[in-house]
Amino acid sequence: MANITERIKTLCPSATVEGYNIPVVTVDDDHWHALAKALHDDPELAYTYLVTIVGMDWTDSLGAIYYMMNTDADRILGVKVLAKGTREQPLITSAADIWKVATLYEREVYDFYGIIFLNNPDMRRLFLNIDWVGYPLRKDYDANPDINPVSIESERQSDFTKVYSRSADGTVNCTEERIFQPEDFVVNIGPQHPATHGVLRFRTCVDGETVKKIDVYMGYIHRGIEKLCETLTYPQTLHFMDRMDYFSAHNYHHALCMLYEKAAGIEISRRAQVIRVMMDELSRIASHCLFIGTYCMDLGATTMLFYTLRVREQILDIMEKTCGARMTFNYDCIGGVMADLDENFVADVKALLETIPANIKEYNTLFTGNVIAKNRLTDVGVLSREDAIAYGVTGPSGRASGWACDMRKLQPYSIYPELDFEEIVATEGDSMARFQCRVREIEESAKILWQLVDNIPEGEYCVKVPKVLKLPAGSWFQVTEGCRGAFGLYLESDGTTKPYRLKIAPPCLPQAGVVDHITRGFKIADLITIGGSLDYIVPDMDR
Amino acid sequence: MQALFLDTTGVHTLLTETLNLQPWLAVTIECLLVGVGLLLVYSVLALIYIYYERKICAAFQCRLGPNRVGPWGLLQSIADMFKMLIKEIIHLQHIDRFLFALAPYLVIIASMLAFAVLPWGDGLQIIDFNIGIFFLIAVSSIGVLGILLAGWSSNNKFTLIGSLRSGAQMVSYELSIGLTVLTMVCLAGSMSVSDICAEQSDLWFIFKGHVPALIAFVIYMIAGTAETNRGPFDLPEAESELTAGYHTEYSGIHFGFFYLAEYLNLFVVSGVASLLFLGGWQPLHFPGWDTFNGIMDYCPGTVWFLAKCFALSFVIIWFKWTYPRLRIDQLLSLEWKYLLPINLFNLVLMVIVIVYGLHF
Numbered sequence: 001m002a003n004i005t006e007r008i009k010t011l012c013p014s015a016t017v018e019g020y021n022i023p024v025v026t027v028d029d030d031h032w033h034a035l036a037k038a039l040h041d042d043p044e045l046a047y048t049y050l051v052t053i054v055g056m057d058w059t060d061s062l063g064a065i066y067y068m069m070n071t072d073a074d075r076i077l078g079v080k081v082l083a084k085g086t087r088e089q090p091l092i093t094s095a096a097d098i099w100k101v102a103t104l105y106e107r108e109v110y111d112f113y114g115i116i117f118l119n120n121p122d123m124r125r126l127f128l129n130i131d132w133v134g135y136p137l138r139k140d141y142d143a144n145p146d147i148n149p150v151s152i153e154s155e156r157q158s159d160f161t162k163v164y165s166r167s168a169d170g171t172v173n174c175t176e177e178r179i180f181q182p183e184d185f186v187v188n189i190g191p192q193h194p195a196t197h198g199v200l201r202f203r204t205c206v207d208g209e210t211v212k213k214i215d216v217y218m219g220y221i222h223r224g225i226e227k228l229c230e231t232l233t234y235p236q237t238l239h240f241m242d243r244m245d246y247f248s249a250h251n252y253h254h255a256l257c258m259l260y261e262k263a264a265g266i267e268i269s270r271r272a273q274v275i276r277v278m279m280d281e282l283s284r285i286a287s288h289c290l291f292i293g294t295y296c297m298d299l300g301a302t303t304m305l306f307y308t309l310r311v312r313e314q315i316l317d318i319m320e321k322t323c324g325a326r327m328t329f330n331y332d333c334i335g336g337v338m339a340d341l342d343e344n345f346v347a348d349v350k351a352l353l354e355t356i357p358a359n360i361k362e363y364n365t366l367f368t369g370n371v372i373a374k375n376r377l378t379d380v381g382v383l384s385r386e387d388a389i390a391y392g393v394t395g396p397s398g399r400a401s402g403w404a405c406d407m408r409k410l411q412p413y414s415i416y417p418e419l420d421f422e423e424i425v426a427t428e429g430d431s432m433a434r435f436q437c438r439v440r441e442i443e444e445s446a447k448i449l450w451q452l453v454d455n456i457p458e459g460e461y462c463v464k465v466p467k468v469l470k471l472p473a474g475s476w477f478q479v480t481e482g483c484r485g486a487f488g489l490y491l492e493s494d495g496t497t498k499p500y501r502l503k504i505a506p507p508c509l510p511q512a513g514v515v516d517h518i519t520r521g522f523k524i525a526d527l528i529t530i531g532g533s534l535d536y537i538v539p540d541m542d543r
Numbered sequence: 544m545q546a547l548f549l550d551t552t553g554v555h556t557l558l559t560e561t562l563n564l565q566p567w568l569a570v571t572i573e574c575l576l577v578g579v580g581l582l583l584v585y586s587v588l589a590l591i592y593i594y595y596e597r598k599i600c601a602a603f604q605c606r607l608g609p610n611r612v613g614p615w616g617l618l619q620s621i622a623d624m625f626k627m628l629i630k631e632i633i634h635l636q637h638i639d640r641f642l643f644a645l646a647p648y649l650v651i652i653a654s655m656l657a658f659a660v661l662p663w664g665d666g667l668q669i670i671d672f673n674i675g676i677f678f679l680i681a682v683s684s685i686g687v688l689g690i691l692l693a694g695w696s697s698n699n700k701f702t703l704i705g706s707l708r709s710g711a712q713m714v715s716y717e718l719s720i721g722l723t724v725l726t727m728v729c730l731a732g733s734m735s736v737s738d739i740c741a742e743q744s745d746l747w748f749i750f751k752g753h754v755p756a757l758i759a760f761v762i763y764m765i766a767g768t769a770e771t772n773r774g775p776f777d778l779p780e781a782e783s784e785l786t787a788g789y790h791t792e793y794s795g796i797h798f799g800f801f802y803l804a805e806y807l808n809l810f811v812v813s814g815v816a817s818l819l820f821l822g823g824w825q826p827l828h829f830p831g832w833d834t835f836n837g838i839m840d841y842c843p844g845t846v847w848f849l850a851k852c853f854a855l856s857f858v859i860i861w862f863k864w865t866y867p868r869l870r871i872d873q874l875l876s877l878e879w880k881y882l883l884p885i886n887l888f889n890l891v892l893m894v895i896v897i898v899y900g901l902h903f
Contacts, residue, residue, distance in 0.1 A: 296867060301865070302864065372775055
């Protein structure tokens with residue numbers, strides 16, 4: 001670690017390094033772009049994967065924290081960039097030319113904090129309406145409903161985007177650029193469309209059946225979870241985790257509880273750890289089963305859905321017995337889990353695990369081996385390893401491109417280091433590889449569950465935690481593995497009972513961002529194939 | 544002129560002699576009666592088909608299917624039809640009203656005219672003339688016009704893409720259907736539907752024409768599925784891509800017409816397949832097996848015809864609920880690069896078989 005700090009110091013003498021659980025380098029905007037380029041390009045540092053950009057408002061200044069990762073050497077680094085200029089027009093130089101996914105992340109920061117990223121090719125709002133007044137995550141934001149009334153008019157939209165750049169004399173210029181040309185034939189796929197898996201909208205420019213360009217338009221299910229979290233106490237923020245990627249509800253809960261426990265220094269019992277991991281893996285099987293079913297349905301093979309729902313149904317029954325819910329479980333809590341396991345849990349899980357190999361064989365016979373399915377999936381939407389990293393596509397979709405990005409292996413947490421399971425990595429990077437990666441991950445999750453099902457230790461399921469939880473001042477960042485990829489959480493605490501800033505970095509946002517890149521030149525039907533194979537969940541990206 | 548299920552001479556005598564009507568008036572009344580009868584059979588059959596498909600699909604999907612309305616859910620499709628009839632027809636703005644309203648009628652007229660040619664039994668068919676099968680191909684092509692009109696006049700991008708897909712698909716697969724029909728017409732030596740049936744009285748064409756007939760049968764079933772816009776060839780209305788394709792903007796009974804025509808086309812395609820390959824209404828006969836043939840004759844021709852149609856429809860429904868959908872370019876290359884050359888080769892093969900008398 002020390003040599004990296006030194007290296008950064010030589011690259012940028014003015015930078016200061018702080019060490020929380022992850023080192024954070026602070027630079028000003030003038031040195032930022034050169035440092036970013038060095039961090040990305042230097043073969044020794046090679047921070048090629050941008051995990052997230054956390055917008056920040058420290059009331060006296062604005063800024064952004066870029067969290068980046070070197071997945072080969074397993075290192076995370078945060079770079080805190082302080083914005084230049086006034087509070088009315090804070091400026092940061094964009095890193096969109098270095099990490100492609102930054103285009104999207106910087107739009108999010110702009111949307112919430114009003115920080116303008118110079119040279120970002122697409123400086124529009126991401127989630128909020130284009131007429132929205134104010135920047136909601138700023139600490140001085142006025143939430144008066146009269147300023148932003150609920151509109152009953154059709155949403156106004158623009159075919160233009162803005163690009164800000166700095167001229168030689170230091171003044172900031174703004175130029176407007178067209179997203180689509182006037183002669184383009186643009187079809188709205190979504191927000192109400194059976195194959196976008198929620199309210200996501202693709203403005204698709206087509207030439208006959210061929211896709212020329214896609215503009216992803218999101219925010220239809222944006223609920224401002226990050227803003228809401230700032231007004232609630234720590235235990236109250238937990239239940240939002242069920243409402244983002246509702247198929248990874250357990251995994252997300254686990255992640256946030258772990259972050260709070262880390263910050264508060266709470267040690268939880270081994271029984272709770274095992275229960276949490278088992279629930280995570282059960283969720284993963286259920287999630288991937290649903291993926292297989294809905295994906296086949298998108299491709300016209302409707303019957304498959306019912307075959308996969310049988311397994312999912314069995315898992316939901318197991319969870320219902322223990323958690324009392326089938327969808328929004330709210331099961332993990334700070335200190336452990338809410339309730340002890342159901343008495344039939346072990347028997348139920350074993351019964352489930354015994355049916356899985358036969359089921360997977362059936363799925364492969366029905367669909368994977370089918371010649372139409374092969375023609376539809378093979379070589380469609382190829383994502384190279386470099387692009388997967390540059391666009392931050394993690395999870396099974398990234399692993400299908402040959403990028404070993406499983407956070408259970410890279411950033412081991414809970415009891416995962418003790419478990420024996422394989423990280424499924426394919427090299428083709430096409431839709432078929434993404435599909436098969438998920439099928440094989442079901443087998444790996446089953447393997448983990450077999451190791452744990454007979455070894456659930458006795459003990460308390462929840463340790464005592466203070467009734468009013470206060471976290472010490474500081475900041476924490478962690479990345480865990482949801483069902484769909486790397487799930488990042490950033491917490492900044494000012495020592496009170498509420499988070500000062502809780503940033504949620506979902507895996508689905510970059511996956512929606514990469515759709516345009518891998519769909520160009522393919523047919524409209526392939527857009528469904530590709531979008532389905534990425535398996536994004538819209539409430540997860542919109543938050 | 545022979546009406547469905549009844550001998551018209553009785554009606555004709557009744558009208559001309561007992562009621563003393565002019566012959567032209569009598570014929571007009573008879574035509575109207577036949578038309579009404581056709582419509583009735585048509586709609587009842589569609590209801591039976593909807594129920595039939597739902598039950599089969601449910602069985603494939605480990606479900607029970609309709610089982611709430613009436614015994615075994617038998618009244619479900621009637622309830623659905625009633626719902627469709629009382630639904631509001633939404634009037635859209637900025638559309639070509641005339642063409643928009645015309646499109647569903649074109650589709651349903653095409654399938655109804657084709658329906659009229661099917662041989663339900665010995666002499667039981669509405670139109671029977673010397674180019675019957677040619678007429679069938681001609682009228683079934685009108686359907687694509689309706690679909691193109693529907694897509695174009697709706698003023699919606701999804702319907703436009705759906706109808707263009709449909710146009711490309713139907714024009715292509717019509718070729719395959721035409722060529723397989725031609726192959727079988729070669730074997731029959733006639734284009735008249737009743738003659739084709741009569742030719743098969745000793746042995747069905749699928750056995751008589753052995754290899755080329757079998758190839759033609761397989762191609763016909765594939766092309767027929769594509770003609771009816773059903774899965775895996777349901778691209779014009781690909782639900783997950785184009786929401787509902789060309790009929791996205793239709794509601795109420797206008798949508799009902801498309802829905803009805805889809806099921807009836809399924810019946811027509813199966814009916815033509817049974818006419819060309821499985822002897823139409825002819826019972827299963829083998830030359831020389833007199834006792835067996837005698838037993839088979841106990842079952843009336845209409846039952847044979849319906850049984851064949853339902854069996855073949857089962858296969859087409861089976862396709863739909865098993866296979867994923869093709870992509871438009873794969874669909875077209877299947878037709879132009881594979882089915883069409885095979886078909887042409889098969890036609891030559893059939894001619895050789897006939898010329899050298901190699902058939903049974």
